[in-house]
Ligand SMILES: Nc1ncnc2c1ncn2[C@@H]1O[C@H](COP(=O)(O)OP(=O)(O)OP(=O)(O)O)[C@@H](O)[C@H]1O
């Protein structure tokens with residue numbers, strides 16, 4: 001209980017300090033919004049088929065926007081050493097950052113999700129599945145953002161650059177705009193390695209659309225990605241954390 | 248008294264350079280322990296290893312019976328830390344910063360708010376508690392950092408040059424708080440490069456130079472090793488040439504210091520008597536007469552090898 005309260009204290013601090021930072025707003029909200037508009041406008045696609053992709057993009061970009069900003073800013077503003085001196089394990093410290101990023105992604109993504117089920121889609125949604133997909137996806141991408149911030153730098157924009165280098169190509173082979181089933185064989189193979197694929201697939205199922213992968217597989221893969229990314233991220237941060245003290 | 252910090256062969260390397268080189272010492276519970284050294288001596292590196300923020304390359308640091316490299320959490324619970332260059336969260340108010348500090352140490356809300364009020368009043372920040380730390384001056388930020396380190400009533404307080412760059416008022420405020428703490432039994436590890444600060448504040452002082460521990464003792468004991476640099480300082484109502492005094496028995500040499508003369512001697516008491524007799528013979532009026540021991544600064548400079556001929560004196 002005490003461990004959770006301390007983790008929560010870290011998350012609250014992140015919400016106060018980092019939710020409104022420039023890079024978070026730009027790369028977490030504006031950027032995916034414009035990207036989606038650029039793709040959707042001028043094409044004669046039915047809104048219904050775009051809805052899962054819209055929600056998936058929102059989840060992907062918003063949930064992975066906060067965590068990359070936190071540690072570089074803590075390094076630069078010299079607030080990190082005090083946190084490291086506090087009685088927190090590395091898991092509690094990173095867990096608090098992930099929690100703040102998770103909540104940011106979850107709540108922002110609720111907007112396109114609600115708009116979709118209220119105004120766009122005609123088939124009744126599977127609400128339970130929708131909720132589970134939102135939760136699992138927001139968690140996975142919050143952890144992915146944590147991984148992006150593992151290089152020991154005090155420059156938030158260089159972390160944002162790394163993160164966009166990975167995030168941008170990912171959306172093109174994850175069934176966001178074009179469903180997996182319509183992709184060529186090599187596209188399908190590539191898509192299997194992207195966590196975003198499983199979010200889009202699970203969302204299609206939740207909104208009553210056809211899917212390529214079975215729902216249970218999509219949810220399982222999201223869990224595996226979350227666990228795997230967490231393990232790698234912990235290992236890298238453990239190695240790099242004390243190097244941040246001299247930045 | 249029981250040992251609360253035990254450092255054994257503590258070493259930290261950065262590539263080829265050894266920042267802290269096989270340092271060993273102990274701090275007793277309740278002590279105000281000064282950790283003194285020039286820039287780059289390895290003070291900050293040592294404090295970071297003691298507070299469990301930086302792993303050592305070699306050796307061990309036991310704080311409150313916890314090995315800080317292996318099991319730091321148990322000890323961290325009872326440590327208060329003010330790092331050398333550190334900030335509160337500037338976007339948050341002073342009050343929010345304190346609440347965060349309390350939550351990180353698992354304090355209950357009632358205890359947090361009560362302690363926060365006490366500390367904010369003591370450190371003269373109460374009126375500004377609802378302002379964002381961004382609007383605080385350097386001294387106010389540093390006092391807020393101190394309050395954040397003290398909120399959970401730590402057993403040991405680590406301070407890394409807490410008064411660097413602060414004005415007299417802020418410095419006094421911090422010194423007073425530290426003295427009050429030791430009175431209530433808190434152990435203080437006080438890192439500084441300011442000799443006078445160590446002299447007036449600390450029970451014992453460790454002097455570190457180029458990563459090696461050069462001496463650990465009370466300020467007075469350190470000074471007594473340098474008996475040969477004792478002196479007598481005298482001021483006459485009318486000007487007197489230094490040469491006129493150089494024939495006085497036991498005086499090694501005489502230096503002019505402003506409107507005063509300083510006579511170096513191994514027997515300051517005897518020299519003072521001789522000066523008084525000299526003044527009487529010559530019909531001179533003595534304005535002031537002081538015997539001066541070696542200052543801790545002289546000891547420090549001589550140990551850290553920056554000054555071969557001790558002459559500076561600080562009051
Ligand atoms: N990350 C690092 N890489 C290489 N050398 C380092 C690193 N950090 C510190 N050092 C070196 O270690 C030595 C000790 O540094 P440290 O910061 O502990 O000194 P200090 O006594 O606190 O000095 P100051 O009074 O200037 O704060 C210095 O020579 C410094 O150059």
Ligand SMILES: [Mg+2]
Pocket residue numbers: 290291292331407
């Ligand atoms: Mg230092």
